[in-house]
Structures are given as C-alpha cells and as structure tokens.
Amino acid sequence: MVLNEEQRLLHSTIRDFLNQRAPVAALRELRDNRNPQGFDSDLWNELIELGVSSIVLNEDNGGLGFGWMGLGAVMEEIGRHLTATPMLSSIVIGAALIEAADDHHSTDLLPDVVAGTRNLAFACDEGLRYNPGATAAALENGLLQGEKTFVINGPGATDFLVLARTAADSKGTDGLSLILVPRDAAGVTVNRIHSVDGHSFAQIKFDQVAVDNQQIIGVPDRAWDTVAPILDRATLALAAEMLGGARELLERTLAYLNDREQFDVKIGSFQALQHRCAQLFCQLELAQSVVYKGLSAIDQGQQDVAKLASHAKVLAIDCYQKMSNEAVQMHGGMGITDEVDIGLFLKRSRVCNQMLGDSSFHRERFAKLCGY
Amino acid sequence: MSPIDEFRQQARAWLEENCPASQRRPVVKDEQIWAGRDRVFATPDAKLWFERMRDKGWTAPTWPTEYGGGGLSSEEEKVLEKEMARLNCRPALYDLGLWMLGPALLVHGNEAQKQEHLSKIVRGDIRWAQGYSEPAAGSDLASLKTRAVDMGDHFLVNGTKIWTTQADKADWIFALVRTDASGTKHQGISFILIDMRSAGVSTTPIELISGESEFCQTFFDDVKVPRENIVGGLDNGWTVAKELLKHERKLMATMESIVQREDESLVELAAEYIGMDESGKLNDSNIRSRITDQLMTAEALEYLNERLFFQYRSKQVDSGLPLTIKYLGTNAIQQKDELLLEILGNHGLSWQEQSHTPREHNIVQNWAYNKAHTIAGGTSEIQLNIIAKRALGLPA
Ligand SMILES: Cc1cc2nc3c(=O)[nH]c(=O)nc-3n(C[C@H](O)[C@H](O)[C@H](O)COP(=O)(O)OP(=O)(O)OC[C@H]3O[C@@H](n4cnc5c(N)ncnc54)[C@H](O)[C@@H]3O)c2cc1C
Numbered sequence: 001m002v003l004n005e006e007q008r009l010l011h012s013t014i015r016d017f018l019n020q021r022a023p024v025a026a027l028r029e030l031r032d033n034r035n036p037q038g039f040d041s042d043l044w045n046e047l048i049e050l051g052v053s054s055i056v057l058n059e060d061n062g063g064l065g066f067g068w069m070g071l072g073a074v075m076e077e078i079g080r081h082l083t084a085t086p087m088l089s090s091i092v093i094g095a096a097l098i099e100a101a102d103d104h105h106s107t108d109l110l111p112d113v114v115a116g117t118r119n120l121a122f123a124c125d126e127g128l129r130y131n132p133g134a135t136a137a138a139l140e141n142g143l144l145q146g147e148k149t150f151v152i153n154g155p156g157a158t159d160f161l162v163l164a165r166t167a168a169d170s171k172g173t174d175g176l177s178l179i180l181v182p183r184d185a186a187g188v189t190v191n192r193i194h195s196v197d198g199h200s201f202a203q204i205k206f207d208q209v210a211v212d213n214q215q216i217i218g219v220p221d222r223a224w225d226t227v228a229p230i231l232d233r234a235t236l237a238l239a240a241e242m243l244g245g246a247r248e249l250l251e252r253t254l255a256y257l258n259d260r261e262q263f264d265v266k267i268g269s270f271q272a273l274q275h276r277c278a279q280l281f282c283q284l285e286l287a288q289s290v291v292y293k294g295l296s297a298i299d300q301g302q303q304d305v306a307k308l309a310s311h312a313k314v315l316a317i318d319c320y321q322k323m324s325n326e327a328v329q330m331h332g333g334m335g336i337t338d339e340v341d342i343g344l345f346l347k348r349s350r351v352c353n354q355m356l357g358d359s360s361f362h363r364e365r366f367a368k369l370c371g372y
Numbered sequence: 373m374s375p376i377d378e379f380r381q382q383a384r385a386w387l388e389e390n391c392p393a394s395q396r397r398p399v400v401k402d403e404q405i406w407a408g409r410d411r412v413f414a415t416p417d418a419k420l421w422f423e424r425m426r427d428k429g430w431t432a433p434t435w436p437t438e439y440g441g442g443g444l445s446s447e448e449e450k451v452l453e454k455e456m457a458r459l460n461c462r463p464a465l466y467d468l469g470l471w472m473l474g475p476a477l478l479v480h481g482n483e484a485q486k487q488e489h490l491s492k493i494v495r496g497d498i499r500w501a502q503g504y505s506e507p508a509a510g511s512d513l514a515s516l517k518t519r520a521v522d523m524g525d526h527f528l529v530n531g532t533k534i535w536t537t538q539a540d541k542a543d544w545i546f547a548l549v550r551t552d553a554s555g556t557k558h559q560g561i562s563f564i565l566i567d568m569r570s571a572g573v574s575t576t577p578i579e580l581i582s583g584e585s586e587f588c589q590t591f592f593d594d595v596k597v598p599r600e601n602i603v604g605g606l607d608n609g610w611t612v613a614k615e616l617l618k619h620e621r622k623l624m625a626t627m628e629s630i631v632q633r634e635d636e637s638l639v640e641l642a643a644e645y646i647g648m649d650e651s652g653k654l655n656d657s658n659i660r661s662r663i664t665d666q667l668m669t670a671e672a673l674e675y676l677n678e679r680l681f682f683q684y685r686s687k688q689v690d691s692g693l694p695l696t697i698k699y700l701g702t703n704a705i706q707q708k709d710e711l712l713l714e715i716l717g718n719h720g721l722s723w724q725e726q727s728h729t730p731r732e733h734n735i736v737q738n739w740a741y742n743k744a745h746t747i748a749g750g751t752s753e754i755q756l757n758i759i760a761k762r763a764l765g766l767p768a
C-alpha cells in the first residue's frame with residue numbers, strides 16, 4: 001500500500017511533465033475553444049511516449065509492470081491537473097477489454113490503441129444514471145439498434161465498445177455482448193455533449209448498424225463476466241483520479257489560508273477554518289487508504305475487487321464533493337469566480353461522481369455484497 | 373523461509389498450543405486481566421493464559437528481555453498481534469504501566485528506575501494509574517498546580533488530580549507535578565512516581581453516565597516522595613509527558629480494535645431486531661444506509677492502519693497520517709454505538725431493566741461509556757488543532 005521506487009519515479013515524472021506541459025490552463029483552453037474531440041492529441045501522444053498506456057498491460061502485450069499502484073499514481077496526477085485524456089476510456093477500460101477477450105482483436109486492434117492511433121470509448125449508459133443492468137440497446141438479426149449517452153471520450157473515439165443485449169428475453173447484466181463498432185460505420189451518429197467540467201462526452205445513436213460476428217469482443221451473451229471486473233478496476237482508477245483532485249484542492253486551499261489576511265491576521269489562523277481543514281485531511285487519508293487497498297489488492301492477484309471498488313468510489317465521491325464545496329467557501333468571493341481554478345475542480349468532481357456509478361449505486365452494491 | 377515467516381509459524385504454533393479455548397472468545401469487561409498486587413482472575417484459564425504469556429515475555433513483546441520483555445522487533449510484534457487477532461486471543465494483561473509508563477521509562481528512565489519498575493510491569497505485579505489532569509487543568513495540561521516541594525532527600529506533594537482511571541485500585545501512580553513556578557507554564561513541571569500506599573494519598577470514585585465508577589479524584593496531602601522517584605530529571609517532566617502522550621494516543625487508537633472485538637456486529641444485530649425482507653435487505657432503509665456509512669468508515673480505518681504499517685516498514689512515513697487515527701477511530705466507535713442503540717428500539721432505553729438481556733444492557737452501557745473516547749487522551753478538538761498545525765502547517 002505504498003509506492004515502490006519505480007512507481008515513485010513514474011509518479012514524479014508524470015507530475016513534472018503535467019506541471020509544465022498541461023497545467024489546469026490546458027483544460028481551460030480546450031473548454032474555451034470548444035475543441036471538437038475533447039482532448040489534445042499532441043499531449044496524449046507525449047503521455048503515451050512516457051508509457052502511460054502500457055502500465056497495466058500483460059508483459060507479452062508490451063506491459064511495463066508498474067502495476068495498479070503505478071497506474072493509480074498516474075491517475076492521481078491526471079486528477080490534480082484536470083487533464084483531459086482518453087486514459088480511462090481507451091486504456092483502463094478499452095484496452096483492458098480487448099486484452100481480456102484474448103482473440104484476434106488483441107493482435108489487430110490492441111497495438112493501435114496502445115500507440116494512440118486508434119481510440120476507444122466504452123458505450124454503456126443509456127438513461128439518467130449509470131446502470132448497465134438496464135441496457136436496452138440490442139443486436140438482432142445482425143443489426144444494432146439503440147442509443148447511448150454520456151459516453152466518456154465519445155467525441156474523440158475512433159471505435160466504440162458497445163454494451164448491447166444479444167440474448168433474447170435476457171434480463172439485467174445477463175445476455176449482454178460487447179460489440180466493436182467503428183465510428184464511421186453506417187447508421188452511427190455521434191453528438192458531442194459539452195459537459196459542465198469542460199471534458200467531452202457523447203450521445204451516440206446506433207440506427208440499424210450492421211454487425212458481423214467478428215465484431216463481438218469476447219464471449220457472446222456473457223460479456224458481463226469480463227466487463228464487470230474491468231469496470232471495478234476502472235472504478236478504482238477513477239477514484240484515484242478523484243482523490244488527486246481533492247488533494248490538489250486541499251493544498252491550494254491551505255496555501256490560500258496561509259496567504260490571505262483579514263482582521264490583520266492570516267485567515268488560516270481561525271480555528272473555525274483549521275478544524276474543517278483538519279477534518280477534510282482525515283477524510284482524504286481515509287478514502288486514500290481504501291483506494292490503495294484496492295489497487296494493491298489487484299497487484300497481489302486478488303481477482304474480485306468489487307466490494308473494494310464500490311467502497312473506494314463512495315468515499316472518493318464524499319471526499320471530493322466535500323473538499324470542493326469547502327474549497328470554494330474558504331476562498332470567499334474568489335472561490336466563485338471563473339478566474340481561479342477551484343470552480344473547475346468543483347465541476348469535475350460532480351462529473352466524476354456519476355461516471356461508472358454514483359454514490360447510491362455503489363452503496364447499494366456494497367450493502368448487497370456484504371449481505372444486508 | 374524468511375526469518376519473519378519463520379517467526380510467524382513459531383508464534384502461531386505457540387499460541388495454538390498455549391492459549392486456552394476460553395481465552396479465544398471476545399473479552400468481556402469483567403474478565404479482563406488487570407495487573408496489580410491484588411490481581412484477581414475471573415477463571416483458572418485466564419490465570420493460565422496470563423502466566424504463560426508473562427513467562428514468554430509477550431505481555432510486553434518489544435521490551436528488552438533483561439527487563440522480562442519479549443525482545444521482539446516491531447515487525448515481529450505486528451506479526452504476533454496479527455496471529456493473536458486471527459485466533460481471537462484475548463489480551464493477556466491490562467495496565468496503564470504496560471501501555472504508557474513503560475515505553476516512557478525505556479526512553480527517559482535511569483537504569484535503577486528501569487530495573488525497579490519494568491519487570492514488575494511485565495509481570496503484572498503492579499497496577500499503575502495516571503495522574504495528569506486536574507480540576508483546572510484538562511486540555512491545557514501545562515497549567516497544572518499540584519506542587520512538589522524539594523525537601524532534600526524527598527519531595528512533599530500537595531494538590532489534587534482528577535479523572536484518574538482506577539486510582540482506587542492502583543498500586544502506584546505516575547504524575548505530573550509543579551516543582552518550579554517561576555518560569556513559563558511548560559517549565560518547572562516534573563514527572564514523578566508515587567506509591568499509592570504513602571501516607572496522605574486518598575481517592576474518591578466519581579460516578580459516570582454509564583453507571584460505572586472507573587475514575588476518581590485523587591488527593592495528595594503532605595505526601596512524602598523519595599527524590600529518586602523523579603523520572604527524566606527535575607523540571608523536565610513536560611518532555612517525558614509528551615513522550616508518554618504519544619503512546620496514549622496510540623493506545624486510544626488501538627482501543628478501537630479492542631472495543632471492536634468485544635462488541636457486536638451491526639448487521640447481525642439489525643437482522644435480529646429489525647428483520648430482512650425476502651430479497652435479503654434490512655427492513656429499515658435509513659438504518660441500512662447508515663450501517664453502510666459505518667462499515668465503510670470502520671473498514672477504511674483498518675486499511676489506514678495497514679497502510680501506516682507498510683509506511684513504517686518501508687520507512688516512508690507521511691508524518692500527518694498517524695495524527696488522523698485517534699480522531700477518526702474514536703468517532704467511528706461512537707457512530708457505531710449510536711446505531712446499535714437505535715437498532716434496539718425501546719430496549720435501548722431502559723436502565724438495568726431485569727427483563728432485558730445482558731447483551732442489551734451492555735450496548736446501552738457502552739454507548740454511554742464510549743462518549744469518553746473523544747475526550748480522554750486529548751479531546752477531538754485538540755486532535756484537530758494538532759493536525760491543523762503539524763500536518764497542514766496552518767498558523768498558530
Ligand atoms: C455573489 C456576491 C455578490 C457580492 N456583492 C457585493 C456587493 O454588492 N457589494 C460589496 O461591497 N461586496 C459584495 N460581495 C463581497 C462579499 O461581501 C465578500 O465576498 C464577503 O464579505 C467575503 O469576503 P471575501 O470574499 O474577501 O472573503 P474573505 O473574507 O477573505 O474570507 C475567506 C474565507 O475566510 C473565512 N473567514 C474570514 N474571516 C474569518 C473569521 N474571522 N473567522 C472565521 N472565518 C473567517 C470566510 O468565511 C471565508 O470562508 C459579493 C460577494 C459575492 C460572492
């Protein structure tokens with residue numbers, strides 16, 4: 001549950017790189033220019049050169065062996081800098097799904113994804129909230145019909161991994177398959193969603209899209225068996241990103257409290273603020289411990305991290321939400337201006353809250369897994 | 373096999389052979405093995421277990437063997453704790469001397485003091501009390517006023533201490549006294565060891581909201597204390613006290629795991645008192661949701677402890693991290709107590725009601741007693757002050 005030497009080096013390399021190359025200002029630029037794909041390709045290529053896309057691949061696929069703790073360190077920095085990248089969608093979820101299927105796609109598609117020449121987006125959500133069990137998109141007689149929403153990295157993707165119902169009369173997460181659909185296939189319409197945090201999502205319509213068996217990734221009708229554990233890992237990675245954001249907010253707020261003076265003293269000397277900061281720190285370290293527990297459990301070969309993933313996500317949500325509210329409050333009037341970055345973290349936190357399942361979803365799942 | 377794995381195997385085998393079955397159940401208050409001249413054991417098994425652990429030096433696993441300790445490294449101690457937890461072994465000895473005074477003596481005591489006191493502590497022969505707080509000196513401990521006047525070969529102690537846990541049952545007390553009132557309040561304090569049988573020492577028990585009388589007010593009226601009973605040098609008591617507070621905070625944090633072991637599973641209790649629907653969900657969705665909060669906090673605390681252990685082991689300790697444990701751990705206990713009480717419904721409202729089970733009575737009594745956790749050993753507010761300054765660097 002601590003980083004080893006190589007992981008620490010990776011961590012500081014990524015931190016230094018993002019500090020110089022992509023501070024929060026880089027996100028502002030994407031947002032203000034309404035960048036159509038939602039991320040900066042040059043930046044993504046440079047990150048790939050630093051190895052981020054191969055961190056957790058198997059060694060035969062060119063994996064670097066940094067493990068999930070190493071990946072967590074990268075995600076933390078992404079969270080600290082609010083970096084918009086296809087990391088979560090295309091690598092942590094996409095590449096992992098392709099790799100797990102272990103079929104011809106692993107040789108045809110995987111190297112391109114890892115090299116960044118192709119980009120994947122996992123098309124899952126359909127309604128107001130994440131709920132894979134309610135998937136209605138369906139493949140019948142070789143035609144895919146359905147609508148996906150809030151697809152992470154949708155606008156920048158070259159291919160979609162679509163979760164769709166393939167077994168007639170199936171319910172919940174049974175009877176689903178994962179289907180690879182190129183963005184330019186006939187019948188696919190992609191609409192960019194400009195989300196509150198300046199990142200990019202898409203609404204995607206699949207209207208009578210022709211699909212052949214080659215496009216099914218992994219075992220037909222049984223996609224959930226492979227998808228679920230990968231989403232659990234992705235959820236832990238996302239929680240690591242969220243806590244990176246929360247940690248950055250705490251540090252920025254402390255710096256402000258040590259700088260700003262009112263009533264002739266630093267406002268950081270007021271106990272009303274000190275105690276709240278101390279509580280936020282405790283909450284952050286508690287949540288961080290669960291994230292590390294989950295990531296290191298994967299590194300130790302634990303197959304099922306479902307409970308830890310839900311646990312980590314809930315604590316990360318609570319922490320980031322509280323931290324961002326308090327950061328705004330403690331910056332006084334400045335906190336609600338667009339000029340300071342605090343508001344960008346506030347918005348990002350709410351988006352992260354809902355990605356891959358909100359607090360209610362994961363609390364319910366945790367309770368079920370614990371048997372009450 | 374690595375040496376630590378070898379130790380794990382040996383410890384496991386020894387515990388399995390030597391810990392009686394009755395000592396492998398969650399400990400209840402009446403069966404705790406407290407040190408003291410008038411030590412009593414609830415059962416013959418308790419005595420056996422205590423004696424075996426004592427003779428192995430494992431009542432104080434990391435203390436040097438020359439003082440009767442186990443001579444283990446901190447890593448071995450962690451392994452031993454884990455193995456004991458795995459078998460549910462009860463602690464073999466309870467004593468403030470073991471938890472607090474001993475570690476401070478190891479750092480600040482002179483050789484004669486170590487020889488005199490440490491092995492008696494390991495052997496559970498003496499029960500110690502802690503005489504810090506006074507009626508007018510709580511969080512602001514350094515404002516204490518109990519005086520010790522230098523009479524040459526001895527000191528003459530006058531004043532009063534309060535909240536002294538088990539002072540009425542203790543054989544000795546370690547206390548902070550003022551030996552010089554001329555400087556700032558942190559100067560002129562000395563750390564002194566006093567035999568409770570000395571003439572002029574008296575105690576009055578104080579009844580608590582839980583109905584117990586765990587602590588006393590302790591009075592010192594012209595008590596003569598030999599000069600050699602000062603620890604760490606005259607007027608240097610604050611340094612010793614700080615060392616000891618470190619151990620007290622650690623203790624309070626581990627109290628969480630002690631308490632955890634002795635009490636209830638929220639889910640089991642709720643299943644019994646509230647019931648579940650056909651789908652296996654608790655019938656009260658609000659309680660169910662708050663159980664989730666509590667379990668998530670309690671389990672996260674275990675991971676925090678585990679993370680800290682790995683940090684120590686790899687010598688990369690985040691200095692702020694240990695400071696969070698007492699604040700979080702004590703809150704978590706109380707959060708749980710509130711839920712337990714609520715789950716009992718009106719069976720959680722009566723007081724020593726004959727028709728209610730001992731288990732129900734325990735829950736109510738613990739709920740009341742455990743309010744002390746966020747006060748004893750430095751209140752939660754004081755913990756937050758410390759975190760703000762030391763971990764976060766906010767101005768004084
Ligand atoms: C929407 C909006 C409209 C406004 N309209 C007007 C207007 O029309 N005219 C006008 O003159 N002003 C206006 N203001 C300014 C407003 O009055 C100030 O923002 C407010 O008084 C806080 O001051 P500050 O922003 O400098 O924060 P600061 O005073 O710097 O406070 C920063 C943080 O420190 C805390 N803090 C400060 N002192 C203490 C203390 N003693 N104890 C504990 N905590 C403390 C604060 O609560 C806050 O969390 C407006 C502000 C906003 C946000």
Ligand SMILES: Cc1cc2nc3c(=O)[nH]c(=O)nc-3n(C[C@H](O)[C@H](O)[C@H](O)COP(=O)(O)OP(=O)(O)OC[C@H]3O[C@@H](n4cnc5c(N)ncnc54)[C@H](O)[C@@H]3O)c2cc1C
Pocket residue numbers: 501502503504505506509510511512533534535536537587744745747748749750751752753754757
């Ligand atoms: C179960 C238990 C066992 C104990 N055992 C012993 C023992 O064996 N020996 C012994 O010497 N003592 C013992 N104590 C005493 C304990 O150390 C004190 O109760 C504790 O230090 C608080 O002091 P106080 O009770 O005087 O509260 P006070 O210091 O008067 O505090 C009252 C309230 O004010 C708050 N407060 C005080 N100062 C500040 C500040 N600077 N900032 C913000 N808030 C503040 C506190 O947090 C608290 O909420 C025990 C206490 C308990 C509950």
